[in-house]
Amino acid sequence: MAYAPGTAWQGHYPHHDEHLPNAQSVSSRAGAVQELFTLLSPLLPDQPFSRQLQAEEQREILSAIQNLVPTLSRDNRVYATFHDGQVQDPLGGGSYAFEKDLVGPLLTALKDDEINSLTPEDSRDPASFDGTITRPIIVHAGAQPNNSPHVGTLIVFCYAFAVAREIRGRLRTKEIRSGRKMAPVSVEITFVDTAPVNGYDKKVDGVKYQTAYRDVNGALATHLPDYYQVLHFLSAWADIPFITSYQHQFFSDPYMPELIRYFAESRLTLGKQLSPKYGTVALRAACPVPDCRLAEKHGVNNQYRPFVTHANLDMESDGVTDWTITFHCPMHGPHFISTSDPKELTRLEANAPARNLLRSMSQLLDTKRHHVRVTGADYAGMYQETFLYRPLVDWAYKSTGGRGIPRTPHILYSPLVVDWSGAKLSKSLYVRKDGYQAMKLLETDALCSYAQMKEYFGDNGTLGLGRLWKEVTEWMDDPKKLFRAFSVEYLRGIILDGRRWN
Structure with a gap:
């Protein structure tokens, strides 16, 4: 088992074969145990040659442990890895630019937004504007309530309240x-x-249909209490008020009729931009038949038709402003909404890229409030460049008459929580069956949901969530930590063990 110092270990885990005969597996396990015992024997106090181990001997012991661990169980296989407990926060990119301060540059941008979007009704003279932010500032975050919030979602919520508290503190000063x-x-x-x-x-016929949580009786009630409990705790700790909203309120935004009309008019371009796979705009509406409620997932069968109402009869012929969007139910046929009817628009649903774009458009048009969004870092980079900023530029320059210029969305990205391989910790919906069984064995599954965290501590959630809140607020004091990922192992120490890493 020995290998030369300074070289990578070239061994392998010999007991991983699921078809290994049971007797051979037991024999291999016994051999691994004996090997480890032999290597550890110099450390026993009753040995005449007990001494400090050399580096090569330490590596041999660690290697033997790695070979032993996978043999402990054929059903719940785990692997051993090691770390030195040293936490590195190297600078680069965002962590370099915002090493000392994140909120200061954000407030400067909000001031610029306010002066650049002064309306004729505003009594302030832009030339004499002193930089005082007077419009309400709303920090936004969101979640799909299809599970009890896991630690990644909890970090997003903590970040939203922490940055809101920091903004409020500076404004008060x-x-x-x-x-x-x-x-x-x-x-x-x-x-x-x-x-x-x-x-x-x-x-049906190769087309995907789905039913939303809001359309399944009792589905939302399963996990929403956990979300509200978390939000009430964070609101109290941060001394920041919060509200919650749902998708019917999202589509009730006063700017939504004109934005959905823009989507209808630009559907061919937007389809390619927002859905490279299907080339369609994923606007949906559930079948209005009460016991059905199916909605076509990707909008491939949607039909868009312009029409003239009494309200626009006197408009120029090239300025059609109203559209109907017809949706298809495989059981009950077509049903439609009108873009001129705000009530009908509340029936709409949208996939993540379309929703992201609509949200940004409506917030950029809002000159009465400031909007700051907190979302997971998995939505940063190419995702936003492809699905948000490119279509946003088209809309801003072609369709708003300058109302969307020169402002851009203010988005803060919450650090990802990653597993041993660097993949983000996800909802069980998106991983293979029993994908996090090892976390259960190692008792880190308390990070998989707030409900499990409460069960782990046997309390109302304040201990684990409180430790996480303290950690995230410290990131606000040391902003470079907001531009990296955090492993399950790191957060296990912080949340479950109450440890402070170096």
Whole structure:
């Protein structure tokens, strides 16, 4: 088992074959145990040659442990890895640019937004604007309530309340110095209750259909209490008010009629931009038949037709502003909405890229409030460049008459929680069956959901969530930590063990 110092271990785990005969497996396990015992014997106090082990001997012992661990069980196979407990936060990119301060540059951007979007009705003279932010600031985050929130979602919520508290603190300091009343700050959590319910989907003639949580009786009630409990704790600890909203409220936004009309008019371009796989805009509406509620997932059968109403009869002929969108139910046929009817628009659903774009458009058009969004880092980079900024530029320059310029969305990305391989810790919906069994064995499955965390501590959630809240608020004081990922092992130490890493 020995290998030369300074070289990588070239061994393998010899007991991984699922078809290994049981007797041979037991024999291999016994051999691994004996090997480890032999290597450890110099450390026993009753040995005449007990001594400090050399580096090569230490490596041999660690290698033997790695070979022993997978043999402990044929059903719940685990592997051993090691770390030195040293936490590195190297600078680069965002962590370099915002090493000392994240909120200061954000507030500067919000000030610029306010002066650049002064309306004719605004009594302030742009030339004399002193930089005082007076419009309410809303920090947004969202979640699909299809499971009890896991640690990644909890970090997003903690980040939203932490940054809101930091913004409010700085505004209060300025308010005291200047004597001018500053803007109120709050958090808004949007629940995507149009997420599909597992087991209610179907495929008809090659087309995918789904049923949303809001359309399955009792489905939302399963996990929502956990979300509200978390939000009430964080609101109290941060002393920041919060509200919650759902998708019917999202589509009730006053700008939504014109935005959905834009989607209808630009559906060919937007389809390619937002859905490279299908080339369609994934707007949906559930079948209105009460016992059906199926919605076509990707909008491949949607039909868009312009029409003229009494309201636009006197408009120029090239300025058609109203559309009908016809949806298809495989059981009950076509049904439609009109873009001119705000009530009908609340029936709409949208997939993540379309929803992301609509949200950004409506917030950029809003000149009465400031919007800051917190979302997971898995939505950063190419995702936003492809599905948000490119279509947003098209819309801003072609369709808003300058109302969407020169502002851009303010988005903060929450650090990802990753497993041993660097993959993000996900909802069980998106991993293979029993994908996190090893976490259960190692008692780190308390990070998989808030419900399990409460069970782990045997309390109302305050101990584990409180430790996480403390950790995230410390990231606000040391912003470079917001531009990296955190492993399950790291968070196990922080949340479950109450350990402070070096």
